[in-house]
Amino acid sequence: MDVSAYFLANVTLPFQTQDEAANQNGYKNGTTPDLIRASCFTDRDTVACIRTSCIGVLSMLTAFLCLMRILKQHNKVNLRLLLYYILLLQCIAGSLEFYSGWRTELALSISYAKAIALLIICYMYLDIASRMMRWSSNSGRRLCFIALTLMFAYFTAFLIMGFLLSIEPNVDCRASYWIWYSSGEVLIVQLIVISFFLILRRINQISATQGMQTRQKRDLHINKVFRLLWTFETCAFADLAYHISLYIFTNEISGCSGLFANDQLRYTALKGPYDVVSILFPVWAVLFVFRFTKKQVYEDADIESNYCPKLAKEISTFNTVPSMPRRLSLSHSIVSSPLYSIPEELHNVGSSAPNGYSRLQDNYEN
Numbered sequence: 001m002d003v004s005a006y007f008l009a010n011v012t013l014p015f016q017t018q019d020e021a022a023n024q025n026g027y028k029n030g031t032t033p034d035l036i037r038a039s040c041f042t043d044r045d046t047v048a049c050i051r052t053s054c055i056g057v058l059s060m061l062t063a064f065l066c067l068m069r070i071l072k073q074h075n076k077v078n079l080r081l082l083l084y085y086i087l088l089l090q091c092i093a094g095s096l097e098f099y100s101g102w103r104t105e106l107a108l109s110i111s112y113a114k115a116i117a118l119l120i121i122c123y124m125y126l127d128i129a130s131r132m133m134r135w136s137s138n139s140g141r142r143l144c145f146i147a148l149t150l151m152f153a154y155f156t157a158f159l160i161m162g163f164l165l166s167i168e169p170n171v172d173c174r175a176s177y178w179i180w181y182s183s184g185e186v187l188i189v190q191l192i193v194i195s196f197f198l199i200l201r202r203i204n205q206i207s208a209t210q211g212m213q214t215r216q217k218r219d220l221h222i223n224k225v226f227r228l229l230w231t232f233e234t235c236a237f238a239d240l241a242y243h244i245s246l247y248i249f250t251n252e253i254s255g256c257s258g259l260f261a262n263d264q265l266r267y268t269a270l271k272g273p274y275d276v277v278s279i280l281f282p283v284w285a286v287l288f289v290f291r292f293t294k295k296q297v298y299e300d301a302d303i304e305s306n307y308c309p310k311l312a313k314e315i316s317t318f319n320t321v322p323s324m325p326r327r328l329s330l331s332h333s334i335v336s337s338p339l340y341s342i343p344e345e346l347h348n349v350g351s352s353a354p355n356g357y358s359r360l361q362d363n364y365e366n
Helices: 003-010 018-029 046-073 077-094 104-132 139-162 176-206 212-249 255-259 263-287 294-319 332-336 338-350
Strands: none
Touching: 018 104, 018 294, 077 104, 077 263, 077 332, 104 139, 104 263, 139 176, 176 212, 176 338, 212 263
8 A cells, every 4th residue: 555545544633633534534435425415316315315305396396487487488589588598497407406416517507507697687787777877878788798798708717617627526615616606696796786776766866756656666666676686685695605614614634524524414404595595595586576467467558558659759759859868768678577677667757757758668579
């Protein structure tokens, strides 16, 4: 036997505890269970099987809800449809842990799907904010596109890096690319929050003449978006705190399992809630806030019947008066979609808003 191998396998170093030395020898001899990879089929463990089964069932039920949304939107090619497809793939990947246990490639795929979904939502709200703040149409869209393209390249680079540099699962939890991934998600969420507050600021500037009923409807929509942002913030910071904690408290000698003293109950007590918060909560929030209701459909129909003739008349008047300010163009999808529930109130405010702000027109298909 090689001297160095014998030394590592049998000698307890001064900075090692007895448990760490036992864990090290156990992993080398194959006698210590791997808590990270345990599931119902690989490294079988009853507690791990229960945890992965619960997460798998919840993920498949959520995937079914995403599929129902896709079927309702299948004839409308837009960003919302793409968002639901991404969420569907995220839920399916989350359910695979029930069969295969934790895998670096699977975890990276889930994180990448979450990041892409956040990028789509961020683009939507940044686009609305740029229009409402009366930025130049071309420059505003170009700025949003460049920023989000850079973030897309950022996540793609770390995805490739994770696939190429993946290490043993028992020490992969302290790989630095998890922290960089989580930090990027936190940054995207902050961009969404900033764009929402720009939208909210603009709404407050033009809503002084609104009636009580209109203000109540506006506040209701704002509260829904606040819930979405709160969920995104909670999930992003929880994900970042989870990976930073594992990086700090885990060492390469005892591995990730050694942090939990090779106790599956301890690991499940942390991993179970983390999976729910990190994988499922964002999807549930999107499905809840962006849902369609009959009441919203009726309200949108009333809005169209009441305001579209007025808007058409004002737009025709605007086109004949070149000295008036440039109109702000918002799409019909922004007005009528539950995804853009905040600007829907701008449509209600339209006929009374000053400075030509009521001149909204349909530019996109819903």
